[in-house]
Amino acid sequence: MCPAVKISKINKKYGDLHALRDINFSIGENTYFGLLGPNGAGKSTLINIMAGLVIPTSGAIEIMGYNVSTMWRRARMSVGIVPQELVYDSFFTVREMLRLQSGYFGYGPENYPWIDQLIESLRLTEKSGENLQRLSGGMKRRVLIAQALVHKPRVIVLDEPTAGVDVELRQVLWDLTRELHKEGHTILLTTHYIEEAEALCQKIAILDKGRMVALETTKDLLNRYPYRLFNIKFSEDVSVRLEALPDSLKKLVVSFKKNRITLKLHREKEGIGDVLEALISAGIHIVDIQTDEPGLEEVFRALTGEHSDE
Amino acid sequence: MNNRGFYTLFAKEVWRFLKVWVQTILAPVVTVFLYLLVFASVLSDNIEVYKGVGYTEFLIPGLIMMAVLQNAFANSSSSLFQAKQNGSIIFILLSPVSSMEFYLAYVLASIVRGICVGIGVWVVTFIFTISFVYNLMMITGFAVLGSGILGALGLIASIWADKWDHISAFQNFVILPLSFLSGVFFSIESLPPFWSKISYFNPFFYLIDGFRFGFLGVSEISPYFSLMIGSLFFLFVSAVCTAMLKSGYKLRA
Numbered sequence: 001m002c003p004a005v006k007i008s009k010i011n012k013k014y015g016d017l018h019a020l021r022d023i024n025f026s027i028g029e030n031t032y033f034g035l036l037g038p039n040g041a042g043k044s045t046l047i048n049i050m051a052g053l054v055i056p057t058s059g060a061i062e063i064m065g066y067n068v069s070t071m072w073r074r075a076r077m078s079v080g081i082v083p084q085e086l087v088y089d090s091f092f093t094v095r096e097m098l099r100l101q102s103g104y105f106g107y108g109p110e111n112y113p114w115i116d117q118l119i120e121s122l123r124l125t126e127k128s129g130e131n132l133q134r135l136s137g138g139m140k141r142r143v144l145i146a147q148a149l150v151h152k153p154r155v156i157v158l159d160e161p162t163a164g165v166d167v168e169l170r171q172v173l174w175d176l177t178r179e180l181h182k183e184g185h186t187i188l189l190t191t192h193y194i195e196e197a198e199a200l201c202q203k204i205a206i207l208d209k210g211r212m213v214a215l216e217t218t219k220d221l222l223n224r225y226p227y228r229l230f231n232i233k234f235s236e237d238v239s240v241r242l243e244a245l246p247d248s249l250k251k252l253v254v255s256f257k258k259n260r261i262t263l264k265l266h267r268e269k270e271g272i273g274d275v276l277e278a279l280i281s282a283g284i285h286i287v288d289i290q291t292d293e294p295g296l297e298e299v300f301r302a303l304t305g306e307h308s309d310e
Numbered sequence: 311m312n313n314r315g316f317y318t319l320f321a322k323e324v325w326r327f328l329k330v331w332v333q334t335i336l337a338p339v340v341t342v343f344l345y346l347l348v349f350a351s352v353l354s355d356n357i358e359v360y361k362g363v364g365y366t367e368f369l370i371p372g373l374i375m376m377a378v379l380q381n382a383f384a385n386s387s388s389s390l391f392q393a394k395q396n397g398s399i400i401f402i403l404l405s406p407v408s409s410m411e412f413y414l415a416y417v418l419a420s421i422v423r424g425i426c427v428g429i430g431v432w433v434v435t436f437i438f439t440i441s442f443v444y445n446l447m448m449i450t451g452f453a454v455l456g457s458g459i460l461g462a463l464g465l466i467a468s469i470w471a472d473k474w475d476h477i478s479a480f481q482n483f484v485i486l487p488l489s490f491l492s493g494v495f496f497s498i499e500s501l502p503p504f505w506s507k508i509s510y511f512n513p514f515f516y517l518i519d520g521f522r523f524g525f526l527g528v529s530e531i532s533p534y535f536s537l538m539i540g541s542l543f544f545l546f547v548s549a550v551c552t553a554m555l556k557s558g559y560k561l562r563a
Binding site for chain 1: 312313314315317318319321322325326329330393396397398400401402403404405406407408558562563
């Protein structure tokens with residue numbers, strides 16, 4: 001069985017700027033896949049190459065086995081892309097736009113029940129007769145998603161779909177993409193919200209400065225970060241007493257605030273028992289300890305050296 | 311061939327200009343009416359371009375064709391450029407519509423708009439004089455050919471343009487001079503010899519002269535020769551336009 005998306009040695013140069021360097025990976029059918037990376041990492045360029053909006057300098061992309069350059073009609077029929085920008089045609093209403101989009105893909109009135117279904121599931125029913133220009137940003141985002149799904153593509157690409165949307169819409173989108181995934185669709189999601197990728201994606205690729213720096217299942221990626229955080233609360237201000245602790249312990253402190261410290265310990269090399277013993281020996285009275293399991297945020301930061309935009 | 315995709319894009323382009331018919335149909339008809347009001351009222355008794363043909367009769371076909379050409383250009387250029395500017399062009403670029411289908415849909419919609427405006431202008435000219443039809447086939451043929459050429463030129467201009475200024479420049483420095491210096495208001499024979507010769511290199515001259523033949527039955531050169539020149543020019547602009555679309559020039563990075 002061919003992968004849903006196969007990306008082979010993709011390079012893209014804009015003059016001296018090497019936007020993508022030798023990107024190689026595949027996305028299996030019915031995978032919920034996350035593509036992460038800081039701004040300017042090349043995520044949108046890669047998606048635009050998949051969409052046929054950007055022509056690669058070298059390399060090839062296949063969608064459901066169809067090369068996006070040579071078998072572009074079938075490739076485009078197989079993919080639905082939700083663009084990052086809130087673009088719309090101000091001449092038409094929601095329903096008119098969806099019917100037009102369906103027509104571009106070769107569908108006629110036989111597709112209208114599916115369009116009605118999309119309008120309903122994206123909670124656009126009340127706005128279906130409204131001109132796109134008059135919709136709020138969130139509603140426009142919903143229409144973009146409906147437009148991407150209007151031809152029932154096997155692969156759905158969402159380029160930062162939840163950027164700037166309210167909590168309610170984010171939940172609607174999460175539910176909808178989960179539903180589509182359950183129905184057998186392959187989902188490719190790019191997002192700045194690391195928690196979103198963690199919650200939804202089975203497999204993740206991380207791009208940084210045009211290079212792929214990670215490609216693993218979400219679980220393996222989380223295991224890549226071998227640290228856990230301990231938040232310890234003391235009964236009093238311990239600034240002076242902490243000074244007396246050995247250097248090996250001091251280097252574990254990542255934050256300190258009067259009667260609270262956060263320590264970062266390697267899962268295998270540094271035991272919490274030794275730390276607690278040293279604190280008690282220094283005469284420090286511990287009130288509470290909380291552990292904090294690392295998330296993708298930390299992995300992302302470790303791999304790219306940057307914070308996410310969240 | 312994505313027939314439905316082509317038809318949808320064509321229908322959408324026609325629907326788009328019909329939604330704003332006051333601006334796209336009525337306004338140009340009113341403009342031509344004003345031209346006629348001024349020129350025909352002032353000059354009708356003083357100028358006889360062809361023997362036995364009054365100035366108003368001479369002017370009307372030229373003005374109709376000028377409106378057809380300018381509106382065909384406006385249709386494709388404004389629609390595509392607006393879509394490029396606001397990003398909605400992406401909806402067509404993401405779909406399985408080929409560059410040829412894209413080209414045909416936009417050009418055909420421009421032809422429809424050109425002909426709608428042409429009919430509107432023709433009807434309005436009845437206020438001044440009833441212009442009889444000498445050869446309907448010629449009138450239709452030149453109207454379709456001319457609006458097809460200008461539809462394609464509109465696409466070329468909007469693909470090339472990066473801002474509205476560029477579209478205006480194309481309109482003001484290319485389309486407008488070519489249509490004003492094509493014999494709409496006068497016979498090119500009445501020009502000084504140098505400018506008269508230059509006019510023979512203006513493809514719009516052949517379109518207007520041939521179109522006028524369809525109404526008056528007289529023309530400065532053979533309408534069949536004009537048809538041939540117009541067809542060659544149409545092939546040329548179509549080739550340039552489809553090559554631009556196929557290469558993705560300024561549409562696909």
